[in-house]
Amino acid sequence: MNTNAAGEVSIPFAHPVYIRSVLDCLNSRGIRPSTVLERAGLGWHDLHDEKQMVDFSVFRRFVAHAIHCSGEPALGLMAGSMLQPYHSPVGIAAMSSETLGQGLQFLSRHSRLIFGSLEFHFEMGPRLSTLKVKPSRPLFETRVFVAQSIVGAYCRLLEAMLGRPADELVVGLPYSAPKDNDIPCLRYVRRAVFEQEHLTLQLPSELLAVPCSCADAKVFLEASQACQKMASEMRHGGFVQRVRHALLDRLMANPDVAELASSLGISARTLVRRLAEVGMTYSDIKDDLRRTHAASVPAAHRLAGGDDRVATGVCGPDQLRAQVQDLVSGRPEQDAAGAARGCAVERGGRAVRAVDVRPEESVRRPFLPVSQAPVLLTP
Structure with missing residues (x-):
């Protein structure tokens, strides 16, 4: 333990x-x-x-x-x-699904990539479809905060998938109603029921066949593959983290696979094989560390262009494809001006600038492939 x-x-x-x-x-x-x-x-x-x-x-x-x-x-x-759907491959896959039902089923299968101690169960009935969220361990005093955050994120995700607010949503909350009758949840949903055993999110079953507003088969496939890779890394993350840490210490020396394997006390063949078991290569890890190192200075991240649909979490297929390509390949491209100054990197439509920005001004960063991935979720 x-x-x-x-x-x-x-x-x-x-x-x-x-x-x-x-x-x-x-x-x-x-x-x-x-x-x-x-x-x-x-x-x-x-x-x-x-x-x-x-x-x-x-x-x-x-x-x-x-x-x-x-x-x-x-x-x-x-x-x-504020947890935007396009900030994780789980959210991107859900948004780009063919129908709302397919997206919610995908969400329930891969929710642990965001919240490690919550189980999402999606049930389809003749009249109502229900997403139940059950903690796998006691949440103690955080249970209200966690339940609220899932509701907020889920509402944002549904709006992105449907292209409109999900006014049909009914929320069951696992705590008592406030004594002053001030129910913040009603700012986001029209109906909330309290003192339920678990958090429940219900929609009419007929909505499950509604096409997603950002449906895109290619984006969905790529995001699904990114989720599968993250899930594999979660199962085998200890070894991947060990390789990452060892390589990070020697990154400037640019060791080849044999040199790093020797420092870990294993053969190069064993290192390559164990990484292959989680769908990774030595080059993948090295390239990812280089990108992270290049962008590790405190920086502000903002969406370029000011597209209202992006600002509200509702992206078109082209924007989603650009996001998911960053998740899968994550190739940073430095523009000419940034190259001259050595302080600007642009990735997935987000400008990262290391000058005149304090870290507390913004903390949102693009979602990259991880060796230890974990809610919600996306939204």
């Missing part, structure tokens, strides 16, 4: 992309993200996509400090709605 530095049992819980969405929400409310990170025992370096999921004990501290600093009991809803 793994334990952390404080002697607590280590429970991987949430992917860094989810933590960054909460920090984005705090930043939009005038709260310095660095303050919450420091109090939770996190650093900016813990928020890279290549990092492992945030441990549950750390997540509990993070949520407590985030709610305390914001003074907003509905912070989970707000943060969840």
